[in-house]
Each structure stands twice: as structure tokens, then as C-alpha cells.
Amino acid sequence: MELNVYQLYQKMLAQMGPTGWWPADSKEQIIIEAILIQNTTEANATRASQGIKKETAYDFTKIVKLKREFLEELVRPAGFMKNKSRAIQTMASWYLQHESNPAAIVEKYGDDLRSVLLSLHGVGPETADVLLTYIFEQAQFVADKYARTLFGLLGVEGLTDYQSLHRRLSLLPAPFTYADAQEFHGLIDEFGKTHFRPISKFQSSFLADDSLRLDG
Template sequence: MELSLYELYQKMLLNMGPTHWWPADTKQQIIIEAILIQNTTEKNATTASKLIKKKTHYNFKKIVKLKQESLEELVRPAGFMKNKSKAIKTLSKWYLDHKEDSVAVVKKYGPKLRKTLLSLHGVGPETADVLLAYIFDIPQFISDKYARTLFTQLGIKGLTDYKSLYQQLNFLPEPFNYQDAQEFHGLIDEFGKKYFHPVENFKKSFLAGDSLKLP
């Protein structure tokens, strides 16, 4: 069956139920975890996140005052501790400079927000899109590896890297809202964990035999 993007989302939601992703108490926690999750497992990122929470309660004023070496030790379980700790400090300071007001940030930067985020140390395309969806409440699509694998299985060609899917789909069209964007990302990642290890398991899924038509 050929599905539109929104039909795919609805079918996944119906079959899997809501994931309530990103599971965090504050936007500050999500910002930190969006950096920690880069190039590591969810388990490793969560371990580092808990250490940062214990030390700072995700308080950005405390984080920017931490000695670099101290923050690196907290980040260590997530790997790339020098780069990630620098990125966390940079993002924390940037968000503090904007009074930790996500609505005001969107108002200030408008369509230039993604480019602004990409100019910050340690923020690549995937992290920028996570921040747009989960911090700034924009219906942004996150073209991560699970999304590319799923769309490939549903017949979309040429999805070789992040940019290849981003160019075809970045902003989710109506009737998607930002809550849908957040949930869609969660559903895709949970689906991937279940059916893409190995990818042949896709044939056993409720989407086997379906195809996708991108807008």
C-alpha cells in the first residue's frame, strides 16, 4: 500500500502507541543529551547525562562555571569528551545569552535559526534538527540513520547520508505540528531498534509491503 508521510506516521502511531520522545524533564536536559548522544549508544549517553544531572541539575549557569576538566569527566562515558564538553558549554552559554527563552530565539532568528545553530561548536545537521524539533517547537524532520533505513525499505532511493534525505524532506508539511514531529522521530527510532537489527527483520514488521510517497 502506498502511504503519504502523514499516513505513515498515523499507521506507526496506531500500531506502536505514543513514545513520548524525548523523555526529559526540561529543555536544558534535552540540549545536553542532544550533544551526548552523538556517535554513541543511548545507554552511554544516559550514563553521562545522569552524572551531569547529579553535579549540576542541568543548570546552565553551573555548567558554564564548571572547569573544563571537570565537565570532561562527566561527559567521558559518552565518548569524545573534549569535543562534547566544549559543545555543551558553548550551547549552554548561547542559550543563557538568549535568557533560555526558546520562543524569543525563534522570533529573533526565524528561518535563519538552523544556520545559526550549525555555526555553534559541536552542532551538526542532525543535532540542529533535534534542537529545532524539541527545543524550538518547529515541525522539523530528523533524517537520522533509522529514518533513512526505513524510507529506503519503503522504496525511497538514494538515501546515502544525512543530507540526501534532508534535501528531500526537512520541514514536515501540514497537518504535522511540532508535537507530531517529536513523536514521529521517536516512533521511527523505536521501530528501528526493533526491526533493523538486522534490517531483514523489516519483512516481519507491520510496514512490510508498504511504500512511501514523499511530498
């Protein structure tokens, strides 16, 4: 069956049930984990996140005051500890400068917010889109590897890197809400963990006989 993006989301939700992504106790935790998860496994990012939680309870005021070397050791399990430590402290400082108020940040920057996030050290396109979705409550699409793999298997061609899909799908169309966007990202990633290891498992999934169109 040919599906549009919203129909794909609805089918995945009906088959899999809600994932509740991003599982976290605070927006500060999500910000930290969005940086930690870059180029590593979920298990490694979680180990680093739990270390930061133990030392700071995800309190950004405490995090910006940590000695960089100490924070690097906490980040070490997630890899790229120097870059990610700097990114965490940069993002924490920026968020505090804006009084930790996502609504006010959205009001201040409007459509320029993604560009502002990308200007911060260590925030790339995927991280920026995760933050827009989960921190700033926008119906943003996260064009990560799982999404590109799924869409490719559903017949969408030319998905070579993050930008190749982002150019075609950035803001999710109506009737998507920001809550739908959060759930859709979670569903795609949970689907990928189950059906892309190995990739041949996709052929026995509930989406195996479907195709996707991005223009409707």
C-alpha cells in the first residue's frame, strides 16, 4: 500500500503502540543526551548520562561550573569526550542565559532558531532537530540513519546523508503536532532496532508490502 508520511506514522503507532520518547525526567536531561548520543550507541550514551546525573542531577548551573577535565571523564563512555564536554557546557550556558525558558527562546528567535542552534559548538543538524522536537516543541522531523533506512526501504530514492532527507522533509505537515513528531521519531528508532538488525528482517515486518510518498 502507498502511504503518505502521516499515514505511515498512524500505521506504526497502531502496530507498535506509543513509545513515550524521549524518555527523560527533564528537558535538561534530553539536551545532554541529545549531545551524548552522537556517533555512539544508546548504551554508551546512557552510561555517560547516568554519570552526569550522579554528579550534577542534570543541574545546568552545576554543569557549567564543572572543571572541563572532570566533565570529560564523565562523558568518556560516550566517546569524543573533549568535543561533547565542550558542547554540553556551551549548550548549558546558552540555555541558562535564556533563563531555561524554551517558549521565550522560540518567541525570540522564531524561524531562525534552527540556525541559532547550529551556531553552537557541537550542535549538528540531527541534534538541532532533536532539540527543536523535544525541547522547543515543534513538529520537526529528525532525518537520522534509522529514518533514512526506513524511507529507503519504502522506495524513497537518493537518501545519501542527513541533508538529503532533511531537504525533502523538515517540518512535518499537518495534521502532525509536536507530540506526534516526538512519537514518530521514537517509533522509527524503535522499529529500526527491531527490524534493521540485520536489514533482511525488514521483509517480515508489518511495513514490508508498503511504499512511501513524500509529496502528500
